[in-house]
Amino acid sequence: METLYLTKDVKIAREHSTLVVIPAAGPRRRVPISGLKHVIVAGEAQLTTAVLGLCGRSEVRVTILDWHGNVTGTFEPKGSPAAGKVRVLQAAAFLDPERRLGFARAFVLGAARNIRANLKYRTYRGNHDIELQLSAIELLMGQIPTAGCVESLMGIEGQIRAYYYEAWARIDSRLDFGARRRRPPNNPLNCLISWFNGLAYSMVRNEIAKTHLDDCISFLHATREARSSLALDLAEIFKPAICDTIIFEAVLRNQMKPDWFHQEEGVCRLAEKGRAETLQLWVRKTEERVQGECSFREIVRQEALAIERDLLGLSEYRPWRRKI
Template sequence: METLYLTKDVKIAREDSTLVVIPAAAPRRRVPIEGLKHVIVAGEAQLTTAVLGLCGRNGVRMTILDWNGNVTGTFEPKGSPSSGRVRVLQSSAFTDRSRRLGLARLIVEGAAANILANLRYRKYRGNTRIDLSISGIEAIAERLPKADRVEALMGHEGQIRAFYYEAWPLIDQRLAFGPRRRRPPNNPINCLISWFNGLAYTLVKNEISKTHLDDSISFLHAAREARSSLALDLSEIFKPAICDTIIFEAVLKGRMQDNWFHQEDGVCRLSEKGRAETLEIWVKKTEERVQGEESYREIIRSEALAIERDILGIAAYRPWRRKI
């Protein structure tokens, strides 16, 4: 097991080289530290410095998520991979206007290609109502090579997502969610988008940590303190293939249940049952083999390494594109 997800309110204790997860009303669970790389806590948890010490000595990161899937804090083990040379070159790529623009453009092109892959798959399955959405996105994608500023790319990316989200109710009316609302979400679909996007950010951030990249230095999103801007960049490429596909399948196959959600005063949040079941779906999706090859987790790590190789001048970066 590489990632341990905790959704229920628990206590986490240490016994020798083992983490002991103690739920309030369920049997305790022992998780050997060997092979573990990441603990994600999506509920209330009590733990001691002995637990953090064991995680730190064994290179295990711990991430705390709020009810919307947003990262509220991270424990980083000492001695994570780092390279002064890579950091200097990554900083140079960020400050070089042309270099940054080129990498940002590739990221948006990758995201647009995977958004189109989702819609073209639905068209292949017989949905012709989304033709205008597809052609609208294609027209905007054709403008990406001419964008001369990162801000222009961000604008095009926003337009692409607007066309994309407008197509959702044309795929199935149950996918309609109105305006995109993030904090807080106001309905089940907005809630799921925020939740899975947060999980994608956490996964990408964890895979970046296995490279020599500095996750605070990004190319598309503005670099800000207290966030992994590079994880936001790379998440854009994978959200259509992972997050949105999970939501489509949950709705279209009837897996999404009313008891996944708690709605009050215009705010929609996942219930404990909803968090547990969506995390189960998430783990299965991210660990499954894609086209019989690598898992999404491995593909994301390869994507981060491809950015690193580009920065080092070894090979030009090409964004991952979903095959349909």
């Protein structure tokens, strides 16, 4: 097991080279540190410096999520430093307006293609009321190669998502969530979008850490302190294929239940049951074979390596696209 997800209020202890997960009620669970790379805590947890020491020596990252799926903090193992050559080349690409714009265009184009693939799949399933939104998205996609700056690309990406979310309600009334609200979400669908986007960010960040890339140097999103901006860049490509697909399936297959959520005073958050069951959907989606080849987790790692190869001048980076 590479990633350990914890959703209940637990204590985490150490026994030799094993993590012991102690819930408030129920049996203890022992997880060998060998093979573990990431612990994601999506509930209240108590742990000791002995646990963090074991994680640090074993190069295991610990990520803390809040009720809405936002990353509130991460324990980073010391690990080995990023390769100096790749870091220098990545910084040079960021400082070169044309190189930076090239990567930014690739990320926006990759996201747009996968958004279009989601909608085209729905038209194949009989949802022809979204042709207007599809046409608008395709017109905007035509502007990506000629966008003259990162800010223009962000504007195009925002318009594409606006048409995309508009199409959701036309696919099925149960997918109508009104305006996009993030911090905090105000209804179940906004809650699920934020939750799964947060999980995608955590997964992408963990896969970038397995390469020589510096996750603080990004090309599309602004580089800020205390943020893995490159993970935000790369996550854009995969959110339609992973996060949105899980939500579509959960809603259209009647898997989403009212008791997944706590709703109060215009704020919606996942209940313990909702966190546990949505994480099951997440694990199933990210670990399944995609297009008969790799899991999404492996594809994300390959995508990060493809960026590294481009920086090294070995091959041009081309964003991953979902097959319809």
